[in-house]
Structure formats: C-alpha cells, structure tokens
Amino acid sequence: MADIRVNIAGLDMKTPVMTASGTFGYGLEFADLVNLSDIGAIIVKGTTLLPREGNDYPRMAETPSGMLNCVGLQNKGAEYFCQHIYPQIKDLQTNVIVNVSGSSPDDYAECARLIGELDKVPAIELNISCPNVRQGGMAFGVTTDGAASVVRAVRAAYSKPIIVKLSPNVTNIADIALAVEAEGADAVSCINTLMGMAIDIERRRPKLSISTGGLSGPAIKPVAVRCVWQVAKAVKIPVVGLGGIMTAADAIEFLMAGASAIEIGTANFIDPAVSVHVAEGISEWLDRHGCKSVQEIIGQVQ
Amino acid sequence: MTVSEVSFPNNRYVLLKLTDSQPLPDIRPGQFVEVLVQGSPSTFLRRPISINYVDRENNQLWLLVAMVGEGTKTLGQLSAGDKLNLVFPLGNGFSPVQQTGEEVLLVGGGVGVAPLLEYGKYLKAEGARPSFLLGARTKNDLLLLDLFRSIADVYITTEDASLGEKGFVTHHSILSEKRFDRIAVCGPKPMMVNVAKYAKQNDIPCEVSLENMMACGLGACLCCVEKTVRGNVCVCTEGPVFNINDLTWQI
Structure with a gap:
C-alpha cells in the first residue's frame, strides 16, 4: 500500500483529502454515513466574529455539472462556535480546521484570535473569497493589497498555521498568492467558487435571491486545476487544491498540478462518503502505478 | 435499494416500490429520502422525495414521484430489478399521536x-x-x-x-x-x-x-432554509415538517 499521508503547514494528515468548508457542516452531520476519522481534515463551516443570518431563500440553483449557491456565510458566530460546537467536535480523530471570514481585517483577526484559543483546532482557513456577502469576503481576495491586509492582521493575532483560501475571480491568482505568502500565510487553498448567475426564464428573474452566486462542482474543475498549477509554480508554501473534485482521478489531477492536498466540496452532497472513496482511489492508483508515496506525483506536471 | 415494482397512478406520476436485502430502518411519517438519479446528465444533485408508505410486511419503501423535470422523469424510466441509491431516512417528520382518539x-x-x-x-x-x-x-x-x-x-x-x-x-x-x-x-x-x-x-x-429546494439533505449546505421565529433554519434537518407558529408566514 502506497503511503498517502501528507503534511500541510505542519499538520499531519492521514490522507490528502479534506472536506471543504460549507459542504460538510461540522462533520457530525455526516457521522452516520462516513467514518470521520478516515478523513485527512474537516474544514468546518465559515465562521464570523458575529452571528449572520445569511441571504434569503432561494440560495441554490442546479446548473450543468454543478450548482450555484448564495448562502452568505450563515453561522452563529465565533462565540457560539467556541461554546457550543467545539465541545462536540474537539475529540474527532481528525484535523478540525475552522474557516474564518469577516468584513474587516480587525474582524477577521478577532475571530481568528478566539478560534486560536481552542487547543484542538490546529489551523484556520482564511476565507477572503466568499462571493456572496456585500462587505468583506471576496472584496479582500481580489486585490493584492486587500488580501495582504487581512493576512497581516490575522497573522498578528493567530500563531498557528493559516491556510488562505483564494478567489478565482481575479486577473492573476498567482499575484494574490504571492501577496499572502509574503504576509506569513502557511499555505493557500484554491479555488473558492466562481461568481455566476442563472435566470428563470418563465418568471424572468434570477434564480438566486441576490441574483449572483458561487459556482461549484465539476463544471469549474478545469479552471481550478489551472489556478493550482499557476499558484504552485509561483509560491513556496504548500497549495491545497479544490474545485469540482468528484473522483480519485480528479484529485490526482490536482496533485499533479502541484497541490499537496485536496479538498472535496460539492461532491459531499452527492456521495456523503466521497472523501473516503477518493482517498482509497488515490491509494489504489499509486499502487497500480508502482508509486510508494503520494509525494511522488505532487507537482509532477510542470 | 432495488426497484421491485413501478406503476403510474396517472401520466404525470410514478409510484416506485423499493426493497432491500436489509430490513428497513426506523422511519417516521413525514421523513424523506435523497435519491441519486443515474442516467440523466443534466441532473447533478440528488432529488429529495418524501416517503409515501412503508410496507414492513414486504420490507418495501414507496416513493410517489411527480415527473416534473429531467431528474424525476428519469426516475419514471426505472424498471423492476434496477438499483437506486438512497440516503435516508432524513428530516424530522410529523408529530406523533398526542392523545388517543384525537x-x-x-x-x-x-x-x-x-x-x-x-x-x-x-x-x-x-x-x-x-x-x-x-x-x-x-x-x-x-x-x-x-x-x-x-x-x-x-x-x-x-x-x-x-x-x-x-x-x-x-x-x-x-x-x-x-x-x-x-x-x-x-x-x-x-x-x-x-x-x-x-x-x-x-x-x-x-x-x-415544506419542499424548499435542497442540495445535501443533511444540514450542511444551508441552501434549503426557511425563515422561522428562530431565524433561518434548514428545512432538511429542522423540517420538512414545521408547526405554523414557528414560521413567519403572513397568516
């Protein structure tokens, strides 16, 4: 059996497969359907300093090989997370990473500081790329200055590993990656959703309550592979790849493009145990190709 | 599960009777399943379908499906012996009996x-x-x-x-x-x-x-929310059944 363990920014993971924020709840929702300890890391729902109600319904539209969502970071806030959710998930036998979002650099920093006090959360993923909130979110992720300002503020308030989740809705994603690397990010994950839109032609209005939303699913995979490839060539820190991964073959594409680990998002809605199936598939592929370790294929495509 | 019987109550509905080698789990009335639709390229997400009837004697689960879109029309093309991938039972269901004779x-x-x-x-x-x-x-x-x-x-x-x-x-x-x-x-x-x-x-x-549009059915994606007196909640996990006093409908 090939060795599929990886280490991202100091985090040891049993497999290179993580579950993406906003697609796997807090893990517990899936506990009856998949063995959580077989997942490399669970990145829990986007958390903000203060509670958020999110956007109005409808928040979702199915699209060709994917879906649009405009959930808008609905969550009960960092304090609620620390007091009520953390105690339920702290003993899961996997890495529990919290996805942190905000509407100003100070906001992000304070949220990260609160999460930083939780012993069993070894890292955060910094979401500077949510397309569904008016203030903050993607606004920071689309300029090098904006991205740098958030990472700088959070770096000063949080000492454990920071993974910065990048937006594909930019001219040059590698520039953004370099900007956050320079401010002390330990890794980057790419990509967040692509901004999209769908229209109900009978009602002659957008399908989503706020008109636009984030596109995810296999439809975005080629864009995501390209982003990972560009970013991996530009930065020295590890890259976590995501965007439309449904199968082990998809995951291997990302690894070859330069991702040191991958996240699975939308596919969790179709197969709740997909993260384990993909890890098994990676292992089988490596065995079949005579590879002793997953490290042998990471970044193989230059 | 395996399709054991397919019938058409009328030309817009299909009744699927499903069975399994395992005994069916406990199911409360009002709960639903998420069906994986295979053979329909335009259908990406599972389809939430409410449980119509549980026949314990024959270990059968019945789904009554309105064939409205590509996904549900594809379900109407199933025949006996076909396999169907379900995640179930989901949701909270209707209230149990409050008092005998009610x-x-x-x-x-x-x-x-x-x-x-x-x-x-x-x-x-x-x-x-x-x-x-x-x-x-x-x-x-x-x-x-x-x-x-x-x-x-x-x-x-x-x-x-x-x-x-x-x-x-x-x-x-x-x-x-x-x-x-x-x-x-x-x-x-x-x-x-x-x-x-x-x-x-x-x-x-x-x-x-309620039948708000859903993706995951498990309370993870937060897409199917309904406004309630407690704020936005997932219809898939906190519903689909709600007391009307919990909703913000203008009634």
Missing part, C-alpha cells in the same frame, strides 16, 4: 399527498382518528384514492367538480361541520398557506411539510 385532518394536494398516506396509517395504528381532505384540479389528478380510503374517510374537492365538492380544500363543508383537534398539510404553497390561515383562525394546531 381527530387529525390530513390535507393534501398534488404530490403533497404522498407523505400523508404513511402518516394516516401511523395515526390509525396508534389510536388516533385520521381523516383525509384531498384537493385536485380534476378527479384524474387525485392519486392513490383507494389506498387513502382503506385507511380513513376521504373528503375531496376538485376545481372542476368532477369528484367531491367543487373548489379548493379550504372550501370543503367538512371544515365547518366537524371540529378537528389537529391538522397536517402538504401540498402547493398557496394551499398550505390557506389551510394554515383556517387553522389559525379556528385555533387548531397545524403542521405543514
């Missing part, structure tokens, strides 16, 4: 009648007294009537008066003739809102089963 009116329209069959069977078995009030455009749009009649009294309205009383369910004379202890309703939103209004005016506890 009169419970189950109001349904369209494919919304589906979960009421199982709920009616359950209520009767647990010592309550269910009645059905089913509404449709014409008598041909009424589904599984014989099965409903085998469980309890069935009151009917049709818009063209082809069967039962003419009009909508809220026009039916039974509502002024008989006092019910509780109401449960599943159907098109305007129907549910009107029944909820009737219930509120007459001070009758009322539950509605």
